[in-house]
Amino acid sequence: MKMTLTAIVAGALSILALIIFIMVFLPYAQQDTTPSNIWRDRTQVEAAGRKIYIANGCVYCHSQSIRAIDWGFGGERIAQAGDYVGDEPILLGSARTGVDLSQEGGEHPDDWHVAHFVNPRYTRPSSIMPPFKWLGIKEILTLTQYVQSLGFKQADIRMKRQRHWKRQAIEAYEAGPDVNARWLAEQVPEGWRNIPNPYPTTPAGLQRGHKIYQEFCLGCHGPIGDGMGPAQPWIYPPPLNFTILKGREISGGIIYYQLMNGITGTAMPYFKRELESQKIWEVGDYVAVYFINQSDANTDPRGIDAAWEPYLEFEPE
Amino acid sequence: MASTANEQAPSYPTAIAFCLTSTIWFAAATSFGMIAAGYLFAPDFLANIGWLHFGKARPIHVNLVLFGFVTPGLLAAGFYMIPKLLRTELFSEKLGVFTAVLWNVTMLCAIVGIGAGYSQGREYAELPWTVDLMIVVLFVLVIFNILMTIRQRKESILYVSVWYITAAVVLTGTTYGIGNVIWKPDTGALLGIPDAILLWFYGHNIFGLLLTPMGLAVAYYVLPIATRSPLYSHTLSLIGFWSLIVVYTHIGTHHLLQVPVPTYLKVIAIVDSVAMVIPVMVVLINLWFTVKGKWAEIHQDIGAKFVFAGTIYYFFVNIQGSMMSLPVVQRVTHFNNWVVGHAHIGVLGFAGVTALGGIYFLLPRITGKPIYSRFLADLQYWLVLIGITGFAIVLTIVGLIQGQAWINGETIYRVLPQIQPYYIARASLGITIMLGAYIGAYNIIRSIFFNPGATAK
Numbered sequence: 119m120k121m122t123l124t125a126i127v128a129g130a131l132s133i134l135a136l137i138i139f140i141m142v143f144l145p146y147a148q149q150d151t152t153p154s155n156i157w158r159d160r161t162q163v164e165a166a167g168r169k170i171y172i173a174n175g176c177v178y179c180h181s182q183s184i185r186a187i188d189w190g191f192g193g194e195r196i197a198q199a200g201d202y203v204g205d206e207p208i209l210l211g212s213a214r215t216g217v218d219l220s221q222e223g224g225e226h227p228d229d230w231h232v233a234h235f236v237n238p239r240y241t242r243p244s245s246i247m248p249p250f251k252w253l254g255i256k257e258i259l260t261l262t263q264y265v266q267s268l269g270f271k272q273a274d275i276r277m278k279r280q281r282h283w284k285r286q287a288i289e290a291y292e293a294g295p296d297v298n299a300r301w302l303a304e305q306v307p308e309g310w311r312n313i314p315n316p317y318p319t320t321p322a323g324l325q326r327g328h329k330i331y332q333e334f335c336l337g338c339h340g341p342i343g344d345g346m347g348p349a350q351p352w353i354y355p356p357p358l359n360f361t362i363l364k365g366r367e368i369s370g371g372i373i374y375y376q377l378m379n380g381i382t383g384t385a386m387p388y389f390k391r392e393l394e395s396q397k398i399w400e401v402g403d404y405v406a407v408y409f410i411n412q413s414d415a416n417t418d419p420r421g422i423d424a425a426w427e428p429y430l431e432f433e434p435e
Numbered sequence: 436m437a438s439t440a441n442e443q444a445p446s447y448p449t450a451i452a453f454c455l456t457s458t459i460w461f462a463a464a465t466s467f468g469m470i471a472a473g474y475l476f477a478p479d480f481l482a483n484i485g486w487l488h489f490g491k492a493r494p495i496h497v498n499l500v501l502f503g504f505v506t507p508g509l510l511a512a513g514f515y516m517i518p519k520l521l522r523t524e525l526f527s528e529k530l531g532v533f534t535a536v537l538w539n540v541t542m543l544c545a546i547v548g549i550g551a552g553y554s555q556g557r558e559y560a561e562l563p564w565t566v567d568l569m570i571v572v573l574f575v576l577v578i579f580n581i582l583m584t585i586r587q588r589k590e591s592i593l594y595v596s597v598w599y600i601t602a603a604v605v606l607t608g609t610t611y612g613i614g615n616v617i618w619k620p621d622t623g624a625l626l627g628i629p630d631a632i633l634l635w636f637y638g639h640n641i642f643g644l645l646l647t648p649m650g651l652a653v654a655y656y657v658l659p660i661a662t663r664s665p666l667y668s669h670t671l672s673l674i675g676f677w678s679l680i681v682v683y684t685h686i687g688t689h690h691l692l693q694v695p696v697p698t699y700l701k702v703i704a705i706v707d708s709v710a711m712v713i714p715v716m717v718v719l720i721n722l723w724f725t726v727k728g729k730w731a732e733i734h735q736d737i738g739a740k741f742v743f744a745g746t747i748y749y750f751f752v753n754i755q756g757s758m759m760s761l762p763v764v765q766r767v768t769h770f771n772n773w774v775v776g777h778a779h780i781g782v783l784g785f786a787g788v789t790a791l792g793g794i795y796f797l798l799p800r801i802t803g804k805p806i807y808s809r810f811l812a813d814l815q816y817w818l819v820l821i822g823i824t825g826f827a828i829v830l831t832i833v834g835l836i837q838g839q840a841w842i843n844g845e846t847i848y849r850v851l852p853q854i855q856p857y858y859i860a861r862a863s864l865g866i867t868i869m870l871g872a873y874i875g876a877y878n879i880i881r882s883i884f885f886n887p888g889a890t891a892k
Contacts, residue, residue, distance in 0.1 A: 119673055121593050123585050123601070130602040130680050134609060134644075137684040142613075142636050145697050146629040172556035175490025185693040187766055189844040199628045199695040207557045207624030208631045210694060214770040214837075215475070217847045238478070244852050248474055248490070252483040333852060392846045 154200030156270045167264025170257055172209070179247065181211030182220045182268065190391055192221030195272070216247055221269040224276020227284055230385040231262040233352035240337045240349035241385065283383025291355035299366040302358075306375040315370025317399045318416035318427055319407055327404025330397050335405075338385060343409030353385045360409035370414050373402035447518075447801045449531025449580075451883055453511030454794045456535050458872075458879045460503030460542055461787075465869040467496035472865045476858035486550035494561045495549050500782060501559070501641060502570065503542045507535070508790025509649035510577065513600045515797040516656045517581055520597055521588035526580050534576045541569040555615075555623040557630070559638035564620040571617065574608035595672045599652035602680060607645040610637055632696055635687040643683035646786035650749070651675075651718055653793040654742050658722055661739030661796070662729035667721050675718035682707050682714055689760040693769060708760030715753040722746055737812045738796025741788050744820060748784030751827075752777065767842060772854075773834025776827050783868070784823045791819070794879060804888040807881035811874050818871030825864035833857045 119125075160168065171177070184197045197220060202208050211218075226234075230241055235258045238245035250258065267273055290301035303311060317323060331339075338357035340347040345359035377398045380388030389398060406413035416427070473480045474489040481487055518525050525531055544566050548554070553563040562570070581604060585597065614637020616623050616630075624630050659666050666672065688696060688704035726733060726743065733739045755777055759768050768774060795812055799805050806812055833854050840850045 121598055121673070123582070123593065126593070126598050126601050127582075127605055129677070130606055131609065133677075133680050134606055134684060137681075138613070138636070141685060141688065141700065141703065142629075142633050145632050145700055146625070148697070149627065149629050151627065173552035173554055174488070175494055175554060175556075177556055177558070178490055178493050181770060183694055185769075187693075187842060189841070190846045197695060202627040202631075204626075206622045206626045206630065207555065207634075208627060209556060210631050210691075212558055212690065212770070212774065213772075214841075214847060242848060244848050246475060246478045246851055246855075248478050248488040249482050250488075252485045334848070392848055 150199060151203050152200055153203045154198045156195075156272050157200055157203060158270045158274075159204060160267060161263075163260055163263045164267040165264075167260045167262070167267075170253070170261045171264055172207070174250070174253075177209045177211045179211075179213060179215035181214050181218045183210040184218055184220045188218065191217050191219075191225060192269070193391075195221060201270070216245070219265065219268050221272060223266045223269040223273025224278075224280055226387060227280045227383060227385060228259075228262055228266065229353045230387070231265060232258055233349040233385065235261065236352060237348070240347070240352070242334075243337045244333045280383055283381070285383070287355050287381065287383045295362045296366070299363055299368065302376065302381070303366075303368060303372050305381070306372045310371040310375045311369055312419075313369060313371030313374075314414035314417045314420065315374070315399055315403050315406065316416065316420060316424075317396065317403060319403055319413055323400045324404055324407060326397070327400040327402070330393065330401040331404055334389065334392070335401065343405060349385065355384055357385065360405055361411075363410045364412050368406075368410065368412075370399070370402055370406065373405060374398055377402060446528075447515050447525075447797075448528050449525055449535060450511045450515040450797060450801060452532050452535035453507045453514060453538075454798065454879060455883065456538055456542075457504055457508035457511055457790060457794065458876045459539075460499050460507070461872040462869075462876045464496055464499035464504050465865070465872040467492050467499060469862065469865050469869050471496055472858070472862040476855050476862060486552075491549055491552075491554075494554060494558075495546055497559065498545050498549070498562060499542060500787070501646070502545070505646055505782060505786045505790050506649070507538060508794055509646070509653060509786070512653045512656070512790070512793030512797055513581070513649065515793075515801065516596050516652065517584055517600060520590065520594045520656070521585060522590040523584060523588050526583035526587060530576060530580050534573060534580070537569070537576075538573055541566060541573060544569065557624055557634050559641055560615045560623065560634060562615070564617070564623055567611070567615045567617055567623065571608065571612050574604060574611060578604050578608050594655070595666070595676065596652040596656040598676050599648040599655065602676070603645050603648035603652070606648075606680070607641070610640050610644060613637065614640070628694070628696055631691055631694060632688060632700065635690040636684075637687070639687035639690065640684060642781055642786070643686070644680075646782065647683065647749075648679065650745060650786045650789040651679075653789050653796075654722055654746055657736075657739050657742045657792060657796045658726050658733075658746075661736040661742075662726045662732040664725050664729060667724035671717050671721040675714050675721060678717065679714040682710050686711065686760070689765075692760075692762055692765055705760050705762070709757050711753055711757050715749065719746060719750055736796065737806065737809060737816070738792045738794070741792025741795060741816060743792075744816070745785050745789035745792060748780055748788060748823070752781040752785055755780070767838035768834055769838070771834040771837035771841075772830045772857075773838065776830030776834060779823060779826045779830070783819070784827070788819060788823075791815070791875065798879065798882050802882065802886060804882075804886050807878050807886050811878040815871045815875040815878065818867050818874065822864045822868035822871060825867070826861060829857050829861045829864065833861075 184192045184195060186196050234241045235250045235253070237249040237251065238247040266277055269276070290298045336347055338347045338349045338353065339345055339360065343360040345357040347357060350356050378388060378390045380386050403413055403415050406415070470481065470487060471489050471492040514525060514531055545562050548563040548566050549561060554561040555563060581601060585601065614633060616625055625633055685707035686704050688700040689708050692701050733743050758764055759777060795806060836854055837850055
């Protein structure tokens with residue numbers, strides 16, 4: 119074959135044209151633009167927030183693309199083509215240095231997001247997201263509106279739920295520690311309230327609980343459990359001060375349940391996706407032993423003794 | 436044969452201008468890369484400098500590497516090779532130098548555009564509309580200059596390198612405007628899923644239709660000359676060239692295997708990603724058989740040494756790429772640092788190292804003097820090679836940790852603390868590469884402007 123200039127230019131361009139037709143134009147022409155059942159239009163503020171999201175390259179760490187194999191936030195709903203019918207550009211993302219945000223709307227209340235944008239480590243101590251305090255509070259609020267719309271109608275339902283419980287949580291907080299502690303306990307199903315922490319207090323268990331506390335709890339509840347972590351100024355109702363709970367009948371089961379399910383409406387997220395059972399029990403015991411100063415670990419009723427439990431009783435200092 | 440006057444005064448100012456462009460933006464691009472790498476293990480690093488946080492440093496880094504460092508580096512070699520191979524002069528050196536100057540202005544605009552928040556938010560197509568237009572103009576100028584040079588040629592046979600360079604600039608000049616949806620200035624994007632399909636068609640072809648053919652053009656030129664060997668096979672050159680254009684253009688959709696796009700696109704993308712073995716191995720067999728047994732000659736010429744190293748990374752990145760397109764592999768490797776490692780092997784390990792090889796090969800031949808310091812060039816060679824190989828290893832490990840943990844149901848926050856040490860290792864290797872870039876910039880600038888000649892060691 120003789121390679122002439124015409125052969126090269128015309129040959130290459132016609133191959134390209136054919137492939138663009140098959141690989142780009144055909145799917146474009148045949149696309150289904152029917153919105154999915156959760157889709158809705160974005161409001162003006164949400165669209166403005168999306169612009170801030172694009173301008174700051176959030177897409178480099180946050181995908182919006184839930185796959186059949188995914189766990190974690192949004193993992194209940196696999197992405198459909200109809201979810202993206204209003205996206206220009208589409209923001210699927212190519213890396214998950216941070217969490218997928220497809221269904222982020224309503225996972226947390228607005229105040230959590232504000233604290234998180236000011237400095238992500240305030241609410242998530244192990245986050246590696248850069249701080250966005252420099253955006254200014256107005257832009258942060260706009261961006262928050264966009265993030266709270268992710269998930270469309272599903273996000274709206276979750277946001278409604280956040281607002282509903284926030285009113286109750288604020289009411290309970292403002293009525294003082296007695297009412298607040300009782301309210302928190304009463305939200306836990308009856309059976310759970312009577313369960314003591316089934317893991318015995320051990321030095322190793324407290325160490326593990328300490329590590330979990332530092333990676334997940336410190337930002338709001340603070341290093342000494344008084345609710346004065348760096349996120350505190352941004353959050354209302356403020357993070358719970360554990361040191362007021364002594365003598366207020368907070369069982370291991372209540373702590374476990376609240377860690378597992380979170381307290382919707384407040385900045386307290388649920389941890390059941392992040393932490394397995396033993397980790398939740400042990401961080402709960404860490405809080406009970408060091409901050410509440412009252413632990414029911416391994417007390418009755420406790421059923422058949424677990425085979426591995428230590429023989430000698432451990433007395434914390 | 437060309438006239439003797441032409442042979443006596445070959446000064447190639449366009450090639451020189453593109454050498455300088457490439458080497459300066461290599462230093463700048465790696466510096467932005469270092470800033471981005473710093474954020475990953477110390478996220479409050481440079482906190483609250485609004486135009487420089489990770490979300491901006493990363494696209495600036497990527498765009499500067501693609502369009503500031505590698506493309507001009509390969510074009511420098513192109514503007515030297517094309518006149519040489521066609522026994523003529525460049526159609527217009529003035530136009531060429533103007534293109535290089537405009538190229539630098541465009542890169543500055545790219546930094547300002549992304550830094551100021553005008554990113555269009557599409558990976559590899561972030562640049563704001565005005566910068567997109569400037570890049571299209573640049574490609575039009577380059578295409579015009581090269582096509583006119585080919586028209587006035589005194590050598591009737593077009594060598595392989597000429598095919599690749601011509602195809603690369605013509606095809607990229609076309610896909611750039613389409614991929615950046617240049618007819619929609621406000622968003623630079625399509626609506627919904629077709630936007631993702633177009634984006635990855637285009638994004639993958641920045642590597643497949645620009646960096647790869649340009650890099651192969653340099654390898655096809657440098658290796659036979661440095662080893663004084665005829666090219667092994669014309670037939671393999673032909674197969675390699677046409678199969679590259681046919682196969683590479685199909686495979687962008689392998690970025691979307693886990694996304695609701697039509698299944699036939701995924702099937703084509705996977706099949707052709709595996710079929711990439713053909714264009715890659717055909718070219719490599721051709722090149723490697725050409726230089727077979729000529730290790731001493733390759734070692735002697737620092738340009739050829741870089742280029743040969745580039746062919747080895749080309750082999751690795753493509754075998755890895757074919758493997759990554761398999762859905763079962765991608766379930767682990769998608770969305771994590773494995774892919775970042777893969778991209779670095781391709782863009783720096785193959786295309787970047789080949790561009791450096793082209794620059795080091797042509798500089799002594801243009802200036803008539805040896806490069807300023809062979810020692811510094813060798814030092815840069817090893818710094819870049821150690822850096823990129825380390826990158827590949829570390830990022831692959833991080834990717835496996837992330838991918839396996841996620842598939843087992845561990846969440847992002849659980850994995851982040853585990854990978855922090857690897858991010859530190861990665862940044863350290865980044866310093867190695869950045870040092871290499873700075874040393875190279877010094878050496879190349881000294882070779883052009885303040886070169887004492889043969890007396891220097």
